[in-house]
Every structure is written in structure tokens, then in C-alpha cells.
Amino acid sequence: QVQLQESGPGLVKPSGTLTLTCAVSGGSVTSGNWWSWVRQPPNKGLEWIGGVYHSGGTNYNPSLKRRVNMSVDKSKNQFSLKLTSVTAADTALYYCARDFSSSQGFDYWGQGILVTVSS
Amino acid sequence: DIQLTQSPSSLSASVGDRVTITCRASQTPSTFLNWYQRKPGSAPKLLIYGTSTLHSGVPSRFSGTGSGTEFTFTISNLQPEDVATYYCQQSHNIPFTFGPGTKVEIK
Numbered sequence: 001q002v003q004l005q006e007s008g009p010g011l012v013k014p015s016g017t018l019t020l021t022c023a024v025s026g027g028s029v030t031s032g033n034w035w036s037w038v039r040q041p042p043n044k045g046l047e048w049i050g051g052v053y054h055s056g057g058t059n060y061n062p063s064l065k066r067r068v069n070m071s072v073d074k075s076k077n078q079f080s081l082k083l084t085s086v087t088a089a090d091t092a093l094y095y096c097a098r099d100f101s102s103s104q105g106f107d108y109w110g111q112g113i114l115v116t117v118s119s
Numbered sequence: 120d121i122q123l124t125q126s127p128s129s130l131s132a133s134v135g136d137r138v139t140i141t142c143r144a145s146q147t148p149s150t151f152l153n154w155y156q157r158k159p160g161s162a163p164k165l166l167i168y169g170t171s172t173l174h175s176g177v178p179s180r181f182s183g184t185g186s187g188t189e190f191t192f193t194i195s196n197l198q199p200e201d202v203a204t205y206y207c208q209q210s211h212n213i214p215f216t217f218g219p220g221t222k223v224e225i226k
Contacts, residue, residue, distance in 0.1 A: 036215075046163070046206060046217040061214040062120075095162055103210040104169055105153035109162035 002027040004096050004110035012090075012117050018083040022096030022110055029072055030054040034099035035079045036106060037070065039092040047092075051099060052079055086117045121146050121209050123218035131224045138194040140221045142207035147187050151211035154183055154192045157220075158203045166205075167192065199225055 008020035022035070029035065036051040050060035052070035060068045069082040083090060093112045100107035122145040132138050142152065150170045155163035165174045167183040170190060180195045194201055202225055207218040 045219050046208075048215040048217070050214075059213050063214070097162075099210075100165065100168065100174075103151055103215075104172075105155070105165045105174075105208060105210055106163070107165045107174065109164075112162055 002098060002108045004098065004108055006094060006096050006110040006113040008113060008115070010114060010116060012086055012115060013119055014087055014117055016086055016117075018081070018086050018090060018115055018117070020081045020094055020096070020113065020115070021078050022080070023076070023078045024098075025077070027098075029077050029079060030074055033101075034059075035072070036097045036099055037081045038095045038097055038106070038109075040095075041089070041092040044092075049081065049083075049094075088117050091115065091117045120214055121148055121212050121216055123207055123209060123216055125205075125207060125218040125221050127221060128219065129222040129224070131226045132197050133226045134197055134199060136197045138197050138201075138223060140192045140205055140207075140223075142185070142190045142192065142218050144188045144190070144209060146212075148209035148211035150186075151209055152183075152185065152190045153208045153210060154181075155206045155208060156201075156203045157206065163206060194223070197223075197225070 003025045005023045034051040037049040072079045096110045097106035098108040154167040157163040204220045
């Protein structure tokens with residue numbers, strides 16, 4: 001059973017960089033799946049941020065592309081999200097998730113981590 | 120971007136009822152339309168992928184159908200444990216997008 005666990009600071013200052021890591025257990029980050037980040041701001045909908053493949057390939061949401069970087073650390077079996085120049089609008093519950101079998105949705109999710117952008 | 124709308128935004132039904140949710144897309148996601156269940160305090164759970172394929176371990180009372188830009192999700196025999204918010208999501212075009220959700224409650 002694959003399990004995902006997000007970690008990172010729960011509070012980030014405006015104009016700073018939000019960095020989150022997702023640890024993968026019960027499976028390998030090199031399994032052939034894409035690995036994604038999804039967020040939900042308070043009282044708003046779910047937003048796909050982007051995805052990363054173990055080879056380093058990435059797909060980003062164009063609305064965030066200028067500020068997003070994702071990477072995979074095979075040695076630690078984890079993947080990461082960096083979001084730069086954050087504002088209060090980036091306050092959200094952030095999830096990491098596994099893309100299931102060639103763009104057929106997300107079958108495993110982390111529990112989510114709340115990140116607040118505030119001074 | 121493919122925009123997804125869902126109707127209704129919420130519904131209340133009795134145990135044993137048949138419940139139907141509609142997801143409409145601004146352009147066709149082909150068959151790459153997925154449905155999730157999300158209970159309070161939990162991450163979304165994949166129920167149906169590829170429009171109509173039940174994900175592993177999902178009860179058969181859940182089903183999905185559709186084509187083009189209109190898709191339907193059905194719970195055939197509503198159970199108390201089905202109280203949740205249901206989301207459609209398209210994985211055909213980048214960026215992947217989600218519908219706004221439909222909250223299902225028990226009368």
C-alpha cells in the first residue's frame with residue numbers, strides 16, 4: 001500500500017519561498033507514475049499545481065508556472081515542491097498525490113498540509 | 120483550460136435513494152473524466168476513472184457514464200457512509216482541473 005506524507009513549514013512569509021516535500025513509502029518514486037501537487041485555498045476549489053516524473057520531467061499549471069519548481073530525490077524516495085514569491089493567495093491546504101496509470105486521476109494522496117502565508 | 124461545472128452544488132437524499140450528479144466540461148476531456156469522494160478532514164479518494172471504470176475496492180453502487188462534454192455520476196443505493204463532497208476532474212489536458220464539488224447529505 002503506497003503512502004504519501006507531506007512535510008514542510010506551516011507558515012511562510014510573504015515574498016518568501018514555500019517548500020514542501022512528499023515522502024513516498026510502500027512504493028518507489030521511480031515506479032513509472034507521475035507525482036503531483038494539488039492545493040485548496042480556504043473556501044475555494046481544488047487546484048492542480050503540477051506534476052513531476054522521476055526522470056525530472058515536469059508539467060506545471062500555466063497559472064503558476066513562473067513560480068513553481070518540482071523535483072524528485074530518488075535516494076530519499078521523495079519529491080518536492082517549491083513555490084516562490086508567495087502571497088496570501090497561496091495560503092492553502094497542500095496535497096501530494098500519485099497520478100494513476102497514464103492520466104487516469106490521482107489514486108494515492110497525502111493527508112495534506114496547511115500552509116499559511118503571513119508575516 | 121477545461122472548465123468543469125457540477126450540478127447540483129448540494130443535495131439531500133434518503134438512505135436507499137438513487138443520487139445523480141452531473142459534470143459539464145467547457146470542452147471535451149475525451150474519456151479522461153474522473154470522480155472523487157472527499158469526506159471532511161480527509162484527502163479526496165478516487166472512485167471512478169476513465170469516465171466509467173470503478174477504481175479498485177470501490178463499491179458497485181457507484182457508477183459513472185458520459186461522453187463529449189456531459190458526464191454523470193450515480194450512487195444507486197445511498198448509504199450513510201456516502202455523506203461527502205464529490206468532485207469531477209479531467210486529466211485530458213494540462214492543466215488538470217477539478218469541478219467545484221457536490222455536497223451529498225442524508226435526509
